[in-house]
Each structure stands twice: as structure tokens, then as C-alpha cells.
Amino acid sequence: MSRKLPLATVILGALLLAAGSYYGLAISPPEEHMGNVQRILYVHVPTAWSALLVLTFAFGCAIAFLVTGRWAWDHRLEASIEMAVVLCFLLSVQGAIWAKPTWGVWWDWDPRLTTVAVLLTAFLGIAALRHFVEDPMKRATWSAVATVIGYVDVPIVYFSVKWWNSLHQQQSTLSSVSREFLIPWFTNFAGLLLVIGAVIAVRARTAALQLEHEIAPPPVALEVVEEIA
Amino acid sequence: MNGVVTGGWAFVWAAYIISALVIFGYAARTFVQNRGVK
Numbered sequence: 438m439s440r441k442l443p444l445a446t447v448i449l450g451a452l453l454l455a456a457g458s459y460y461g462l463a464i465s466p467p468e469e470h471m472g473n474v475q476r477i478l479y480v481h482v483p484t485a486w487s488a489l490l491v492l493t494f495a496f497g498c499a500i501a502f503l504v505t506g507r508w509a510w511d512h513r514l515e516a517s518i519e520m521a522v523v524l525c526f527l528l529s530v531q532g533a534i535w536a537k538p539t540w541g542v543w544w545d546w547d548p549r550l551t552t553v554a555v556l557l558t559a560f561l562g563i564a565a566l567r568h569f570v571e572d573p574m575k576r577a578t579w580s581a582v583a584t585v586i587g588y589v590d591v592p593i594v595y596f597s598v599k600w601w602n603s604l605h606q607q608q609s610t611l612s613s614v615s616r617e618f619l620i621p622w623f624t625n626f627a628g629l630l631l632v633i634g635a636v637i638a639v640r641a642r643t644a645a646l647q648l649e650h651e652i653a654p655p656p657v658a659l660e661v662v663e664e665i666a
Numbered sequence: 667m668n669g670v671v672t673g674g675w676a677f678v679w680a681a682y683i684i685s686a687l688v689i690f691g692y693a694a695r696t697f698v699q700n701r702g703v704k
Contacts, residue, residue: 451690454686458682462678462682469670470670470671471671472670472671472672473671473675473678474671474674474677474678476678477677477678477681480681480682481681484685523688523689523692527688527689530681530684531681531685534677534680534681535677535681538671538673539671629689632689632690632693635693636692636696639696639697639700640699640700642700643696643699643700643703646703647703650703
């Protein structure tokens with residue numbers, strides 16, 4: 438992979454995000470009940486979609502590593518776990534900023550908010566586990582198993598608004614949302630996906646290089662081998 | 667009180683600015699970290 442490709446992808450993603458945000462802030466009309474605060478959803482909803490996709494990718498990488506044992510899957514898993522933590526954190530902050538003017542509170546122990554908080558805590562724990570376990574094989578296996586267990590919360594997050602009496606509104610459908618609202622949603626989603634894809638690719642490459650350094654014999658040992666030879 | 671949220675631009679700007687800082691801050695950190703490992 439060319440080193441310039443990820444940077445070009447991030448720039449393209451940033452341009453799409455700028456275009457989608459401009460449409461959402463300046464062109465799209467205020468919503469009937471939520472007024473201008475609705476514009477927060479043009480970044481909140483794409484963040485939620487992206488978070489679910491990244492978590493699903495992490496789950497796929499974990500299964501693939503456990504089945505094949507190939508290190509490339511562990512590098513992708515490390516990258517996607519970190520990105521999942523960033524997106525779940527951002528999702529919670531955006532949600533709190535939206536909740537204050539509409540619900541009157543920054544936080545509520547609502548099923549959707551609580552299950553996302555559980556998800557954030559779980560993946561923060563998996564990221565910490567990767568940081569503290571020194572043996573590469575144990576680290577990869579334990580974090581893959583923990584990711585599979587943590588992923589159980591993802592469908593619970595998605596269906597929480599249907600299963601329980603929730604303050605959070607249910608998912609909208611394409612037919613229930615006006616075109617003026619869909620344009621910034623999908624433009625920002627496309628931009629976010631490009632940025633996230635490029636960052637995960639670079640982070641996975643860093644993880645691969647870090648592992649190479651980690652398992653490489655120390656320079657002193659190499660000198661001894663050369664002397665013996 | 668008429669059931670319509672009025673104003674709120676400060677919340678909107680806060681959400682957009684924090685989102686941009688978090689996403690592009692993390693992206694920049696990842697690119698810098700990658701250069702440091704080589």
C-alpha cells in the first residue's frame with residue numbers, strides 16, 4: 438500500500454465531511470420540534486453507524502484471528518478496538534450535548550445510553566488489556582476472545598430502543614426522513630468512513646511494525662550469534 | 667413553552683467542533699505514531 442494513499446483518503450474524507458457539515462449547518466432547514474439542535478444529528482447518526490461498523494469489523498477480525506492465527510488479523514483488531522473506543526466516546530459526548538437542550542439533562546440511565554456506556558467501558562478494558570499483557574500470543578488471543586464477548590452488547594445497543602421503554606427515539610427509516618436531512622447524513626457518513634478506513638489501515642501497519650520490533654532479537658544477542666558463527 | 671426547542675446554536679457548534687477535534691486529533695496522532703515506529 439502506498440504511504441500517500443491513506444493521507445489522500447483522509448483529505449478526501451475531510452472534504453466530504455466539510456461539505457456535509459456545511460449542508461447540515463447552512464442549507465438544511467431546522468426540524469419542526471427540535472429546531473436547530475437537530476443539526477447535531479448530522480454528525481451523531483453517522484458516528485453511530487460508523488461505530489457499529491467498526492465494532493462489527495473488530496468482531497470479524499477477532500474471529501478470523503482465532504480461526505487462522507494470522508497476525509495480520511490481530512493488527513487489524515488492535516486498530517479497530519482503538520477506533521471503536523474513540524467513536525463510542527464521541528457518540529456519548531455528542532449524545533450528551535444533544536440531550537441537554539432537548540431532554541433537559543446531560544445524561545440519563547436510559548437503556549440506549551447505558552448500553553453504549555457498557556460498550557465503551559468494555560472496549561476501553563480490552564484496549565487496556567492489550568497494553569498490559571506482554572506476551573504477544575496471549576495478548577492477541579485474550580483480546581480476540583474479549584472482543585467476541587464484548588460484541589454481544591452491540592445488538593443489545595441496537596435493539597435497546599425497541600425492547601425497553603426508552604427516552605431515546607427509535608431508528609428512523611429512509612421513508613420517514615426528508616431529503617434535506619438525508620443529504621448531510623450520508624455525505625458525513627461517507628466522509629467519516631473514508632477517514633476511519635485510512636486511520637485503521639495506518640494503525641494496523643503501526644501495530645505490525647511494533648510487533649516486529651517486539652519479537653526481534655536484541656542487538657546484543659545478534660552480536661553473540663555472529664561471533665559464534 | 668410550546669414544545670419546540672429554540673436557539674441551541676451553542677450546542678450545535680460544540681458538537682461539531684468536539685467531533686472534528688476528536689476525529690482529526692486521533693487521525694493525526696495515528697499518522698505521527700506510524701512515522702515514529704519506522
